[in-house]
Amino acid sequence: MATPPVLICRPGPRAAALAEAIAAEGFAVERGEVMALEPLPETPAHRAAWLDFDQFRRVVVVSPFAAECLAEALDRYWPQLPVGIDYYAVGAATAATLHRQLGVRVHLPPPGGADTSEALLALGSLQRLAGQRLLLVAGEGGRALMAETLAARGARLTRLAVYRRRLLEPSPTLRRRLASGDYQALVVSSGEILGHLARWCSQAALNQPLIVSSTRLATLAGTLGFRLPVVASGATPDALAAAVARARDPERADVDHDDLEKG
The missing domain is CATH 3.40.50.10090 (Rossmann fold)
Known part of the structure; x- marks a missing residue:
């Protein structure tokens, strides 16, 4: 057997x-x-965020599929990626996708720790965000901890859902x-x-x-x-x-x- x-x-x-x-x-x-992961159709909110992408100081991406959707959108709108943006990822797989697709350096939770929203939010560079424009790229729904914490720290936050999960x-x-x-x-x-x-x-x-x-x-x-x-x-x-x-x-x-x- x-x-x-x-x-x-x-x-x-x-x-x-x-x-x-x-x-x-x-x-x-x-x-x-x-579960199937499905990109969401582009809306005016998506288009506005992609056109203004160079205005964001920090971009936080919560999953590998969100990173893929972000890279695909930026390829359409920005043949040359804007400089001066700090990228953050909750986990190593998301960071690897961003690096592979966009060639950018990505901030991660400390090595040896957990790949969680809480661990990423503990980074020193995400503590004081007053007045900074920040883009959070995620799927539909999900935990609100990341968005609520970043906004509470003063970020001018745009949360963009780029895909849905279908059971x-x-x-x-x-x-x-x-x-x-x-x-x-x-x-x-x-x-x-x-x-x-x-x-x-x-x-x-x-x-x-x-x-x-x-x-x-x-x-x-x-x-x-x-x-x-x-x-x-x-x-x-x-x-x-x-x-x-x-x-x-x-x-x-x-x-x-x-x-x-x-x-």
Whole structure:
């Protein structure tokens, strides 16, 4: 009988890198498509922000797909990128996308810490923003912490939603896995996806290891009934793959969360 796979439900192109990292740890991997990322049509607000892009002092980008949408828009409006703008990213994957697409230097949370909004907001250069024009590039909805904090610090903030997330019903194969618990671990790095998947999880699935990218998601997992959340040291493919390996190591069956870094 074939060894059950590790299930991953990361949307978009980043799922491939996560699958490769987990496979490198010696696990079979099965991808579940439960969320689609869709660029939003350009509105007058988008157009105004792109035309005035050189007026922004700082640009904060919250996800790799937001970075891709930003780069595509700037390519249309700015054949030569304006100078004098500081770029910020919540995570390493977003920073890598900005650097690859735009060739810009990107500010990140401190190394070794968490890739979270809170960690980015702790940077010294984001503490005093009085009168500075700042663009926040994100998806529709999401947590308001970033926008509220930047505005409270005095920034003249423009928040621009450039894509939407659309939840998809799990495939018959994924529904069967979640109904039977026939998998080694489930890897989720989005609260929206986690809540969506919980609807199909049997008690057997709730008792399987759940790999999450932050303590916030682990807390949510507990409220949804998951019994074995394991917090990775971040949302990168390597961090999530390492957490899968820890969860499946018999000597680490009872995960000591005090030994894990926050994601």
